[in-house]
Amino acid sequence: MYSVKTQIFTVNAQEPDKAIISYAVEKLGKGGLVAFPTETVYGLGANAFDFEAVSRIFEVKQRPSHDPVIVHVSSISQLDSVACDIPDIAYRLAEEFWPGALTLVLSKHSKIASNVSAGLDTVAVRMPNHKIPLAMIEVSNLLIAAPSANLFTRPSPTTAQHVIDDLGNHVDIVLDGGICSIGLESTVLDLTSSSPTILRPGGVSVESLKKSITNLKLNQHYVDTYNGIAMPSPGMLSKHYSPRASFLLFTGNCEGATRRLLETIAFLVSHGYKIGVMATDEDAGYFSEAGVEVVKLGSENNLSEIGQNLFAQMRNLDKLNVDIILMRAVSSHGLGLAIWDRLIRAAEQHVYDLDEPINIDIMDEVIKQK
Numbered sequence: 144m145y146s147v148k149t150q151i152f153t154v155n156a157q158e159p160d161k162a163i164i165s166y167a168v169e170k171l172g173k174g175g176l177v178a179f180p181t182e183t184v185y186g187l188g189a190n191a192f193d194f195e196a197v198s199r200i201f202e203v204k205q206r207p208s209h210d211p212v213i214v215h216v217s218s219i220s221q222l223d224s225v226a227c228d229i230p231d232i233a234y235r236l237a238e239e240f241w242p243g244a245l246t247l248v249l250s251k252h253s254k255i256a257s258n259v260s261a262g263l264d265t266v267a268v269r270m271p272n273h274k275i276p277l278a279m280i281e282v283s284n285l286l287i288a289a290p291s292a293n294l295f296t297r298p299s300p301t302t303a304q305h306v307i308d309d310l311g312n313h314v315d316i317v318l319d320g321g322i323c324s325i326g327l328e329s330t331v332l333d334l335t336s337s338s339p340t341i342l343r344p345g346g347v348s349v350e351s352l353k354k355s356i357t358n359l360k361l362n363q364h365y366v367d368t369y370n371g372i373a374m375p376s377p378g379m380l381s382k383h384y385s386p387r388a389s390f391l392l393f394t395g396n397c398e399g400a401t402r403r404l405l406e407t408i409a410f411l412v413s414h415g416y417k418i419g420v421m422a423t424d425e426d427a428g429y430f431s432e433a434g435v436e437v438v439k440l441g442s443e444n445n446l447s448e449i450g451q452n453l454f455a456q457m458r459n460l461d462k463l464n465v466d467i468i469l470m471r472a473v474s475s476h477g478l479g480l481a482i483w484d485r486l487i488r489a490a491e492q493h494v495y496d497l498d499e500p501i502n503i504d505i506m507d508e509v510i511k512q513k
C-alpha cells in the first residue's frame with residue numbers, strides 16, 4: 144500500500160495561496176496524490192497522464208479497477224486533450240454548466256492514462272466550481288484524475304477531516320478548503336450513447352438539464368424514483384456511499400406514519416440495538432424521547448441543506464457506533480433525486496413504506512444478516 148507522511152495545509156478557498164498550490168502541483172507532477180476540495184465533495188487527485196500515479200488512487204481507495212474516474216479541467220479548451228470526436232452538445236453544456244457539478248462522458252483521447260477510464264474507450268470530464276482545483280490545473284500543464292477522496296463504499300468526504308479519517312498516511316497532501324457547498328457528487332451525463340443519458344444524478348438537477356437537452360434520458364434505475372415511486376429493486380445498484388451501520392429508509396406520509404416509525408424504533412431499541420436517526424429539522428422533535436441518537440439534516444424545504452449535510456451526518460452516526468440508522472425519505476425532485484440515489488444505495492434493499500403496517504419480524508432478520 145502506498146504510504147507517506149500526509150501533509151495538511153489550510154487553504155483559503157476564495158484566494159488560494161500560490162505557494163501551497165505550486166507545492167501541491169509539484170507533488171502531482173512527481174506522481175503523488177493530492178486531496179482537494181471541490182464544490183461537490185473532496186477529490187483524490189493524481190496526474191491524469193501518469194498511469195502509475197492513477198493506479199495509486201485505486202490502491203489507496205481500495206477501489207475496484209473496473210470503476211473509472213473523472214478527469215478535472217480548468218477550461219473548456221482542455222476538452223481536446225481529454226476527449227476526441229466531441230459532439231457540439233458537449234460544448235454547449237460545458238458553456239452553460241461549467242464550472243459546475245456536471246460530468247460529461249465522451250470518447251477518450253489516447254493521451255489519458257488507460258486506467259483513468261478503467262480500460263473503456265470513454266472518459267468522464269468536468270470543470271469543478273472551486274478555486275483550489277482550478278488554480279492547481281491552471282498553474283500546471285496537468286489535468287487531474289480524481290474520484291471522491293473516500294475509501295471505497297464509505298460515504299463521500301465533504302470535509303478535509305473525512306479525507307484524513309479514510310486515507311490519512313496514504314495521500315501526500317490534503318488541502319483543507321473547508322466544507323463542500325453541495326455535499327453530493329456531480330451529475331454524470333453520458334454523451335456517447337444515442338440520447339444523452341444521466342448515469343448518476345448529482346449536483347445539477349434533471350430538471351435543469353431537461354431545459355437544455357430535449358432527448359434527455361435517465362438511466363433506468365432512476366426512472367421510477369424520478370416519477371415519485373420508490374425504486375422496486377434497489378439491490379440492482381451496487382453498494383456505495385454506506386455508513387458502517389445498517390441503514391433503513393422509510394417512505395410514506397400518511398397520518399399514522401410517524402407513529403409506525405416510532406413503534407419500529409421502540410421494537411429495535413427493545414432488541415438491544417443502538418439506533419441513530421437522521422431527521423429533518425421539522426421531524427427531529429418526534430424522536431427526542433425515543434432513546435436514540437438524533438442528527439439534524441436541515442429543513443425539509445431546503446434540499447440543498449440536506450444534501451450538504453447527508454454524508455457528514457452518516458459519518459457522525461458511525462462515530463457514535465450506532466448499529467442501525469433510520470431515515471425518512473425526502474422529496475425526489477430537483478436535488479432530491481441525487482439525495483434519493485445516495486439513500487437507496489446506503490439502504491440496499493431495506494426500504495419500508497410507513498403507509499402500510501411494517502413487518503417487524505422481517506426487519507429483525509434483515510438486520511441480523513448484516
Ligand code: TXA
Binds near residue numbers: 212244248292343
Ligand atoms: O463530484 C464529483 O463527481 C466528484 C468530484 C471529486 O469531482 N468525483 C466523484 O468521482 O464523485 P467518483 O469516482 O467517486 O465517481 C465517478 C463516477 C462513477 O460513478 C464512475 O462510474 C463514473 O463517474 N464514470 C467515470 N468515468 C466514466 C465513464 N468513462 N463512463 C461512465 N461512467 C464513468
Ligand code: MG
Binds near residue numbers: 291299
Ligand atoms: Mg465516489
